[in-house]
Amino acid sequence: MDILSLLLISIPCGFLGAIAGLGGGIILIPILVALGVPVKYAIASSMVAIIATSSGSAAAYVKEKLTNIRVAMFLEIFTITGAIIGALLTVYIPSKPLYFIFALFLIGSLVSVRERMSQEIPVVEKQDKLSAWLKLEGDYFDERIGKIIHYKVTNAVWGGLGMIFAGLAGGMLGIGAGVFKVSIFELLLKMPPKPSTTTSNFIIGMTALAGASVYLFSGLLQTYLVAPIVSGMLIGSLIGARILNKLSNRIVRLVFITLLVYAITQMIYRGITA
Numbered sequence: 001m002d003i004l005s006l007l008l009i010s011i012p013c014g015f016l017g018a019i020a021g022l023g024g025g026i027i028l029i030p031i032l033v034a035l036g037v038p039v040k041y042a043i044a045s046s047m048v049a050i051i052a053t054s055s056g057s058a059a060a061y062v063k064e065k066l067t068n069i070r071v072a073m074f075l076e077i078f079t080i081t082g083a084i085i086g087a088l089l090t091v092y093i094p095s096k097p098l099y100f101i102f103a104l105f106l107i108g109s110l111v112s113v114r115e116r117m118s119q120e121i122p123v124v125e126k127q128d129k130l131s132a133w134l135k136l137e138g139d140y141f142d143e144r145i146g147k148i149i150h151y152k153v154t155n156a157v158w159g160g161l162g163m164i165f166a167g168l169a170g171g172m173l174g175i176g177a178g179v180f181k182v183s184i185f186e187l188l189l190k191m192p193p194k195p196s197t198t199t200s201n202f203i204i205g206m207t208a209l210a211g212a213s214v215y216l217f218s219g220l221l222q223t224y225l226v227a228p229i230v231s232g233m234l235i236g237s238l239i240g241a242r243i244l245n246k247l248s249n250r251i252v253r254l255v256f257i258t259l260l261v262y263a264i265t266q267m268i269y270r271g272i273t274a
Contacts, residue, residue, distance in 0.1 A: 003228045009035075010049065010232025017050075017233070018057040018240025019247070020256045021197035021204075022178035025050050026263055028229070037225065044220035049233040054205020056237035061198040064245060068138040068195050071153055072202045078160040079181070079203060082167020089168075099271030102169050102180075106264045109183035114257060131156040138195060143245045151192055159189045178204050179263045182256060193249040193256070 013028040025046035032042035061067040127136070136153035153159075166180035178200050185196035244252070 003224075006225065006228035007232040010229045011236040011239075014049070014053050014056070014233035014236025015240045016236075016255065016259065017053045017178075018201065018237040019197065019244055019252065020178075020259050021182045021200035022256075022259055026179060026266065027259070028233075030266060032225075040220050041222055041225060045222065045225045045229050048221065048226050049229045051205050052230040052234040053237040054201050056234045057198070057201055057241035058205060060238075060241040061201065061244075065138070065140045066194055066198040066245065067202045068136075068153070068191070068199045069202070070134070071136050071138070071189070071191070071195075072199050072206075074134060074136065074156070075159060075163045075181075076203055076206055078163035079167040082164035082169075085164070085168060096271055099267045103264050103267035103271065105165070106179065106183070106260060106267065109180075109187060110257065110260050110264065127152050127154045128156060136189075140195065141245075142194070144248050149192060151190075151195065153189045153191055155188050155190070159184055162188050179260060183260075193252040194244060197244065197252060197256075 009031055010028065013025075013031075016022070016027060017025070025043075028049065029039070029042045029046050032045070033039050037045075058067065062069070131152070131154050134156060136156060137151065138153075139148055139150040141147070142149050162184035163181065166184060169180050181200040181203060182196050185191045185200060186193065189196075191199070
């Protein structure tokens with residue numbers, strides 16, 4: 001594949017990843033494999049590209065106070081724990097049934113998010129004690145609505161357990177777990193769609209940084225693949241970061257649901273063909 005083709009393929013992946021909080025790898029890897037790139041090289045290139053996507057959008061999101069760093073730091077502990085456990089369990093547990101288990105979880109998430117399409121901002125009347133003690137809350141100016149949105153995060157314990165599950169998915173199946181993380185932010189922690197997306201992007205970048213070092217020393221990072229892919233993903237993520245806050249939460253959820261359906265399809269396909 002030539003550099004221009006890789007660049008043009010990567011830009012929309014970075015754009016959608018920044019909008020939906022998925023990192024873009026779940027879109028990029030199947031495309032690269034379909035075009036003849038060996039799957040291990042595709043995964044390694046995607047891992048580095050996710051760092052670019054996260055870094056490209058993180059500065060803008062943090063500046064606009066869309067990213068909730070306190071929530072991200074709390075949940076990252078659980079995500080990394082799950083990823084380590086998942087990587088260790090991979091040796092003992094066959095991956096084939098796992099694809100279907102995780103697909104069922106995503107189907108449940110799809111139904112729940114679909115039911116909340118008409119809800120612009122979730123309302124949390126009362127936090128649980130742990131969430132209140134950790135001060136898991138935030139605010140941001142929503143350009144679409146034209147006002148400051150204050151929100152409180154709840155169910156910190158369940159959110160942490162959910163992030164272990166997301167880490168397991170990433171560690172055991174070698175996939176980007178952003179689709180799980182955004183679902184947990186919205187459905188368990190009751191965060192609005194935009195902070196859910198941006199905080200997921202923030203966490204994904206930190207997680208991918210650790211994974212990329214493994215691929216670097218294993219020799220799977222190919223410069224002719226990584227350079228144009230990272231450039232394209234970075235361009236796409238910067239564009240996505242600029243327009244996210246101008247979109248309605250309904251549109252953000254719609255993009256996420258579309259990619260969620262795509263992820264479910266990929267899970268079932270990989271489970272059948274594993």
